[in-house]
Amino acid sequence: MSSAEIRNRFLAHFEARGHTVVPSASLLLDDPNLLFVNAGMVPFKPYFLGQETPPYQRATSVQKCVRTLDIEEVGKTTRHGTFFQMNGNFSFGDYFKEGAVEFAWELITGAQESGGFGFDPERIWVTVLPEDAEARDAWKRIAGLPDERIQPRGLKDNYWNMGVPGPGGPCSEIYIDRGPQFGPDGGPEADEDRFLEIWNLVFMQEELSAVRAKDDFDIAGPLPSKNIDTGMGLERVAYLLQGKNNMYEIDTVFPVIERAQELTGKRYGAGTAEAAIDDVRFRVVADHVRSSLMLIGDGVTPGNEGRGYVLRRLLRRAVRNMRLLGYQDPSLPELLPISRDKMGESYPELVSGWDRIAQVAFAEEEAFRKTLAAGTQIFDLAAGEVKQAKASTIPGEKAFALHDTYGFPIDLTLEMAAEAGLSVDETGFRQLMAEQRERAKADARSKKGQHADTGVYRGILDANGPTEWLAYETLETESRALAVLREGAAVGALGAGEVGEVVLDRTPFYAESGGQAADAGVIEFDGGVLEVLDVQRPVRGLVVHQVRVLEGELGGAGTTLHAKVDPEWRTGARQAHSGTHIVHAALREVLGPTALQSGSYNRPGYLRLDFGWLNALSPEQVKDVELVANNALRADLPVSWDYMTLSQAKDWGALALFGETYDDSKVRVVEIGGPWSRELCGGTHVEHSSQVGTVVVTGESSVGSGNRRIEALTGVEGFAYLARERDVVHQLSTLLKTKPDDMVARVAEMVERLRQSEKEMEKIRLAQLLSGGAALAEGAKDVAGVRLVAQRVDGATGGDVRTLATDVRARLVGDAPAVVVLIGAADGKAAVVAALNDAAQARGLKAGDLVRAAAPLLGGKGGGKADLAQGGGTDVTRIDDALAAVTAAVAQG
Known part of the structure; x- marks a missing residue:
């Protein structure tokens, strides 16, 4: 039975029993807790958590999933794969244990000619929580299973929760006995290779108030309504019904291995010790090619962080294992289409989006081939030196040089070292990486003129408590100096023209963070004025102002001051930061939800936004982004913000930058136009989108592999930019004596005439040059x-x-x-x-x-x-x- 047929039968079975068929969600479902969707129930989490009312009482789906915790184990066992499909049926306050057991039993034991899977009832075992008498009774009464094939197992195996407070409940797992050739008798408790789990029925019935471990939690009480969440591994069912030994040999995976055999001349399953190593490589290739196909299909592009790094690693492991199998030419153009043809039977978007998928994958392989060419030589030299010295560990500095200079990822160095019988000084490598990051941070601090040692700031914070930060409430405060510093040390005074730092007990100044530049303004005191050059938080909770004395002499700690933010600066900053959110939302609307922000910077009148994307945007796409952004301004969308826990913000759908650290006790969520733009953000914002004034996109460029940058002007600066362009057009149209609308055609005509003239001049010059040939020959x-x-x-x-x-x-x-x-x-x-x-x-x-x-x-x-x-x-x-x-x-x- 083909995988596509298994999928169709599952959905048809439950649709005939009143379930709504729900299409698979993207692997990149907006869930900040997850890199990828890793279980069939993930798209239904808002219903199980009670955050949203489900539009149906019964649902069924075949969900695409990716799990990446065990990438190194792929191919070594029959149970480790990165991409898989999870068949599931769900009940939201409708049927419960009896219904779940009945539906499952009908499908797995039903005759194949009647739409079932046709498993022999005598080969089926189940497990239940020991105290779950209701589930045990259902299996005995509905399925007729004897007690010996209903095994009790503890909380670690037969209780489900999300790892956080929320719904939970016992579960019952269904196993198929594969036969004595796969292991000893005795049911799942004895051997989980012979007794293979294919389906888990979760009975959500309790509200958990605390979760310390899978088997250590507190139950607050019963759920208001009981729910069903099940997950059947499609690939596991496929290799059982197709008579295969593992998931790598099923119809949607093995064709890649077959093609890899043709390309490499090696044979899969040859049975020798050496061939066993190659078998693992074949399986790695097949799994990673399929997983990469599905990830790129859902919009992931290779990168150095997060989802992009996972994809890059999968692609490069596939390519490298083909090279280890002896194939040195580009392999993805040969293998990826095979996977596309098989998976496209269930996911036609892989076929329609093939051009984009191929472009992403093939470009990454070409880049990796260049990396391998340089890095492998360096690695071989390093490995040779280690062996010559009778040692067994590649030094951390060698691994760091491979990473830093040649782009050789540490996981690849570790793999190659293991294959050479060597280890790597990972501790030394990590230390060098940490030192590099610290140097970058110190460099950034030095550029701001700050003192790198935070000890003095920590002392101020411990003595006085956190700064009362009032940037959201006011532009002016009456304040007191807690400390006056110069070059990292406390001083009694700062004279005219001197630059130092002032720590206030309360301040209206926005400290640089979240990509927003610090506020500008002045701090006044009796007889003098300070210009605020920069505002930072060197330690959490403390705001430090870098200042220059314009007038007078500033005394030390205890001086009374009046802090004033430049209102024009703050207006421009609010416009730029709200504009950044608007451009981000516009990008996602034009390019799709995968165009996620990877970094930003904004100051009054200017913004730049970095986002994950493989190719340069076309002029039409740039225009569309600008148009969508300005339409949002014209719509005068409301801008609002609220505070909540991080988990609440994530459940609400707020976007958080991957890799950023947030305080779960309280985060600020900024909305523009409701869900159109909803992001975690601590910056200052306008109150309505129209107050941004305008968004003028001034540039789009590359900032590294898989990352683009868009730059724009807002507010008065945006209008000034347009005015300058208008003036240029006016001057050119006057010089060319043509109307502005005709100017492009006029310039194009002149350029063509100039090009023709240059060609004629080149001909004349070349003729003159060659005319001297006769004289040279005569001489x-x-x-x-x-x-x-x-x-x-x-x-x-x-x-x-x-x-x-x-x-x-x-x-x-x-x-x-x-x-x-x-x-x-x-x-x-x-x-x-x-x-x-x-x-x-x-x-x-x-x-x-x-x-x-x-x-x-x-x-x-x-x-x-x-x-x-x-x-x-x-x-x-x-x-x-x-x-x-x-x-x-x-x-x-």
Whole structure:
């Protein structure tokens, strides 16, 4: 039975029993707790948690899933795979244990000709929680299972919860006895290779108030309504029904192995010890190719963090295992289409989106091939040095150099070391990585003029408590100086013109964070004024102002001050930060939900936003992003914010940047237009989108593999940019004496005329150059029986010299040996070309030798064939010496 047929039968079975068929959600479902959807129930979590009312009481789905915790185990066992499909049926306050048992039993034991899976009832075992008498009774009464095939197992095996407070309940797992050839008798408790789990029925019936471990939690009481959540592994059912030994040999996976066998000449399942190693490699290739296909299909692109890093690792492991199997050519163009054809039977979007998928995958393989070429050589040298020294560990600095210089990921270094019988000093590697990050942070701090040692700030915080931060409430505060610092040490005063730091007990200044630049403004005191240069939080809870004394002398701690944020600056900052959120939402609307922000920076009137995307945006896409953003401004969308726990924010659908750290006790969620833009953010914002003024996209560029950057202006700065462009258009239209609407056509016409003129001028120049060929040929000298032309040609580039040299050689007719060596001089560079006829070559002279005689004297090098060679250099002062060297070489040859 094919995998597609298993899928269709499962859905049809439950649809016939009143379940709504729900399509698989994307692997990138918005759930900040997960990199990828890893279970069939994930899309239904809001219903189980009571956050949303389900639109149906019964549902069924076949959900795409990816689990990446055991990537290294893929291929080594029959149960570890990264991508899999989870068949599930769900009840939201409708049927409970009896219904779940009845539906499951009907499907797995039903005759295949009637739409069932046709498993032998005598081979079926189940497990239940020991105290779950209701489930045990259901299996005995509905399925007729004897007591010995209903095994009790504890909380670790037969109780389900989400790992956090919320719903939970006992579960019952269904196993198939594969036979004595796979292990000992005695049911799942004895052996889980012979007794293979295919389905887990979860009975959600309790509310958990605390979860400390899978088998250690507190039950607050019963759930208001009891729910059913089940998960059947499609791949496991497939290899049982297809008579295979593991998931790698089923119909949607094994064709990749078959093609890999053809490409490598190796045989899968040969049975020898050496072949067993290759078998693991074949399985890794098949699994990772399919998983990569599904991830790219759902919008993931290779990168160095998060989802992108997982995909990059899968692709590169697949490519490298093909190389270990002996195939050195690009392998993904051969393997990925095989997986597409098989998985496309259930997921047609893989076929329709193939061009994009192929572009992403093939580009990553090409990049990795270049990385391997450089990194493998360095690794082999390092491994050779270790073995020569009779050691067994590759030093951490070698692993770090591979990572830092050659882009060689540490996991690949670890794998290659293990294959070579070596280990890697991971501790040393991690330490060097940490030092690199700290250097980057210190560099950033130094650029801001801050003191790198946070000890002094920690002392201020411990003595006075956290800064009362009022940036959201006001632009001015009456404050008191808790400390005055210069170069990281407390001082009693700061004089006029001096730069230092002031810590206040309360402040209205926004400290740089979340991509938003710090506020500008002044701090006034009796008899003086401080200009605020920067505002930072060197330690959590403490706000530090970097200042320059404009007037007066600032006393030390205890001085009373008046802090004032520049209102124009704050207005521009609010416009830019809200504009960043709007551009992010516009990008996701135009490009799709996978265009997620990976970084941002905004200051008054300016924003930049980095996002994951493989290719440059087309001009049309950039226009669309700008249009969607400005339409959002015109719609005057409300901007609001609220505080909640991190888990509540995630459940609400708020976007959080991967890798960012948030305090679960309280986070701030900013909404623009409700769910259209909902992000975790601590920045300052406008109150309505129209207050942003305008969004003018000024640039789109690359900031690394798989990442793009979009830049834009907002507010007055945006209007000023448009005004400057208008002025430029006006000036050009005046100069060209044409209307603005006709200007593009007018400029295009002028450019074409200029291009034609340049072509004509080039023809004239080349004709003039070649016109001197006859004179050069006539001036040939006899050197040891060779007709030699060795001349300097001023103003001639390399191409010019080559053309002229071959022309002069053609003019030296006759049977005598002829050699032409010309050296051009243009733009401070020398270009040398040697051209020889057949007779000169027969004499033993070679053009490459003559160029190599001249080029070193010109400060360069060169070479080529016996009849024609070329070189160059940067020292035009020694052209005469180079020509003399050529003459001497001809005389000696």
